[in-house]
Amino acid sequence: MRAIIVRDQLRNVTLADAPEPQPGPGEIQMRIAACGLNFADLLMIKGTYQDTPDLPFILGMEVAGEVTALGEGVTSPAVGTRVAVFGGQGGLAEIGCFPADRAVVLPDGMSMTDAAAFQIAYGTSHVALDHRARLQPGETLCVLGAAGGVGLTAVELGKLMGARVIAVARGADKLRAAEEAGADHLIDATEGDLRGALKALGGLDVLYDPVGGEQWKAAFRAARPEARLLPIGFASGEVPQIPANHLLVKNLSVLGMYWGGYMAFRPEVITDSLKVLLGWYRAGKLRPHVSHILPLDRTEEGLELLRSRASTGKVVIEIG
Structure with missing residues (x-):
């Protein structure tokens, strides 16, 4: 089979032939139709992601496809079932084996592209806003990187949960995508004083930040008393240092949020969240935004779209 291998x-990444994997105990084998790209893939290539596998490994964290075989002890999902899986690795290949208990059966009518773009982006934002920040109707949510893979879902979910949403992104095209996702107010991150713009809108109750760096610092200073601040990632390359005295004076809370980490110690947080999200998808309340769909042999082009922040929403690789 063909696969993208680090x-x-x-940290060389190549499209090469690899042995077809066979499912072990507790695993399913699936023919992969699509794989969603994530910023974490770039970190894995560099070896800086917290869950980077040992070399060599097949890149690709989240997939959608059809079950083709069951490992020992597995009775479901049945062969032929359409599923999505967050596997953490192994997704950019024609065939993959993943833990059966991570397989999510797809709703009728959900495309493989939507399914491959769904779990990490929507799951991260929903667990962050609902489980961690306890976002309430009428509160003000500020989303940095609001046109990115997770940022755009945070805008969409924040609006669906009844918040007033301020979207911060770079340039008119990205702000337009955030507006279409439901943002109430738009701020161009390339123009002017971000702190001042946020303060002029009354500040924020919840900060959702996959960017870090100077944008975190500006939004941090625009937080209202008792605001909850969610560091989701550091696409800027700068991990901000948090002044504890400011937390004290304004009674602020900083809430760490690593979606994949719940797999290890509270998997029900993820499964319960996905039930809610798939219910909203079936009801037509969620619309995954995929800006680029590319074949497997153009994976490097897809990764560069993430690296240069040229995409909006998700980039998906179609495999079969």
């Missing part, structure tokens, strides 16, 4: 300490 091979060596130089």
Whole structure:
């Protein structure tokens, strides 16, 4: 089978032939139709992601496809079932084996592209806003990187949960995508004083930040008393340092949020969240935004779209 492999300490990424994997105990084998790309894939290539596998490994964290075989002890999902899986690795390949208990049966009518773009982006935002920040109707949510893979879902979910949503993104095209997702107010991150713009809108109750760096610092200073601040990632390359004295004076809370980490110690947080999200999808309340769909042999082009922040929403690789 063909696969995208990270091979060596130089972090070389190649499209190459690989042995077809067979399912072990507790696993399913699936023919992969689509794989969603994530910023974490770029970190894995560099070897800086917290869950980077040992070399060599097949890149690709989340997939959608059809079950083709069951490992020992597995009775469901049945062969032929359409599923999505967050596997953490192994997704950019024609065939993959993943834990059966991570397989999510797809709703009728959900495309493989939507399914491959769904779990990490919507799951991260929903667990962050609902489980961690306890976002309430009428509160003000500020989303940084609001046109990115997770940022756009945070705008959409924040609006669906009844919040007033301020979207911060770079340039008119990205702000337009955030507006279409439901943002009430738009701020161009390339123009002027972000702190001042947020303060002029009354400040924020919840900050959703996949960017870090200077944008975090500006939004942090625009937080209202008792605001909840969610560091989701650091696409800027700068991990901000948080002044504890400011937390004290304004009674602020900083809430760490690593979606994949719940798999290890509270998997029900993820499964319960996905039930809600898929219910909203079936009801037509969620519309996954995929800006680019590319074949497997153009994966590097897709990764560069993430690296250069040229995409909006998700980039999906179609495999079969």
